[in-house]
Amino acid sequence: MTPPAPLRLLNHARALATGQHALSALIPPALLLLDALLCALVIRTVPYTEIDWAAYMQQVAQIAAGERDYTAVKGGTGPLVYPAAHVHVYTALYHLTKGGRDVRAAQWVFAGVYLAGLAVVMACYWRAKVPPYVFPLLVFSKRLHSIFVLRCFNDGVAVLFLWLAIFFFQRRSWAVGALMYTWGLGIKMSLLLVLPAVGIVLLLGSGLATSLRLAAMMGLVQVLIAVPFLAHNPGGYLGRAFELSRQFLFEWTVNWRFVGEDVFLSRGFALGLLGLHVAVLVGFVTTRWLRPARKPLSQLVVPLVFGRSPFTQQEQRRISRDTSPGFITTTILSANAIGLLFARSLHYQFYAYLAWATPFLLWRSGVHPVLQYVLWGVQEWAWNVYPSTPVSSGVVVGVQALTVAVVWRGAREEWGAQESRAKRRGGKAVIE
Template structure:
């Protein structure tokens, strides 16, 4: 056998050994996520269609939403007079406008199947935006997106079987994040505010956003952007503020609203009287604020550039995607950990951020996947049990500890982490 033939065979064998490695990068290399994202989007279209057509729709809040906006359609702008089968209207004005559109599109809310398809589109749109965020940050390996998509029964239920308003608010939130990542903070703040106007859980991201604004925009720039956040709230609420301003503010931003014990996912192991006790609520609030303060001064202050104290709006600090996502998503996650109650639809408040948060920790990869599975199991346990709620808290505590010990948080801030923009 000639030397040339032996060389050719050796080369071919070497190439054949490389092919599996080339394929593996599409599963394990965060720089090659696009292929699996495209495949999963097509798979999700099929899954959503199958869920809508093969799983029975169960009414929870959709009819109540339609009844609440029907009051506005009929000319009632006093928020204290707007209600549905589940009780009074407790969402801000953005909710009213969006679900009024759905009211008309679905024939006063009676075309349930059409509404389900619209929420399927909402779900696919949310995945597109979330995928774009993860594509920019290049941290999470491609195989993890399988757990984010087809593997979650509860998330599909929240979108296409229950049609809650929570996914609508979260879409605006994720689009806002996408704009933050491209340094378009003003547009992002507008979209963030619209998300708050649909459901105020978006405020859980506010501490992280405030700190990021102070870092990137300076003091005057932060005031400017907070004003931008306030403008949509006022404009959307004008008809209701003119009719009964105190009623609108009280009903749509009621932070002291009491939750029913039977729906709680995270505190089932407690006696009901403790769950309803105001001192328990105050304790959770204190713990929430304390942990936020600790992360702000012990972690974010170390990880991010110094707060921009400039009074000029011409000088801005540009952050890397990780520097934006980590404080922003962590802020929301801390709020989830110390929430007075988590209901099943609240899962969507942090579901799409969990994968990023876990892969920002030094927890072993098997442990990360295990936590994702346990969290999913807890949210799929209906009704919740003492054990399921305890396991959920254990998972939350593990992730929170992992974030505290995150390699990014432990690293000393480098002056090269931020770039000054002209």
């Protein structure tokens, strides 16, 4: 008996949303095209908002004029506080936009950066077998469009290279992925938050010897891009580009406003967040990220201290195989989520690091699709409240904490061995 038409339609929609329909593969490119039109509409109809662009251009103009002392470079918002890759990127933009005067041209460039990033994110999602129903959450963020095409923040460029790193790691192009990551880190030091996960992914996926060579390459790249500034004032460059003790004003914080200004500015609060960050990272490292090694931490640390691989060649091949696209994406994005949860101050542009990561983590946690959409919507609302309030900041922290908790609990299988998963399914392990 043929099912009624409404039921057939519902079955087709379910198959399309879960990736079981022949047309499911068309959803990502269709959404990408839709977002391209949306970006054009935003640029043409929404007034540009000046925040940091003019300061970036003032700083780059001084460097273009011959200044090489980082401590002497300043703009309307203060001193230059980003690494050298930021300077190289915005120097190119400086020349493309007539010294920064053609802001509309910059907006079109950043629309291209946004769409390139979105395409890479979609490719990473597809490689990790994320179902199509999650993809709409990637394109409907008001705040994310604002960060890219209305304000031209450097966070958008850094995020592009973070996702390019994930893209190449998923395809086992370890050297290219490491190069993408270190270039993104050279744009903004926020990418330091995922460095522990990147190190573990490289160790498990490529082995100790290769991962050490790649770590050296990443360090060398940071030196080479900064040579003009290191040669003039190395201490000044390192102090400004990678200033870990930088203080943010309470009035601009998006996340911890609900604790009050006195607590926010206190040293005890900063140390408490740092301690929690370290503790949660250690928890993820020991109970999740290192699970493909199938060895206790002591058997891993001791050989590494003496510069030896803790794995035999046969073990390394198995572990590398288990370092799947899903494992890589889950590990790096969970490290990012942990770091942002315990950051003392997030500004609005930091949403660039969350907007494309949260849908993946919520899906990977296994929570119901309706709850995934609800949590995404609540997070989006909170990041669009300006200025932030105790309620909105509490929601920002609450959703982020819940995301970290559910992905730790719900993605246990992603961090396990493929043989174990296959055994539970009653089949052979699938090599991705």
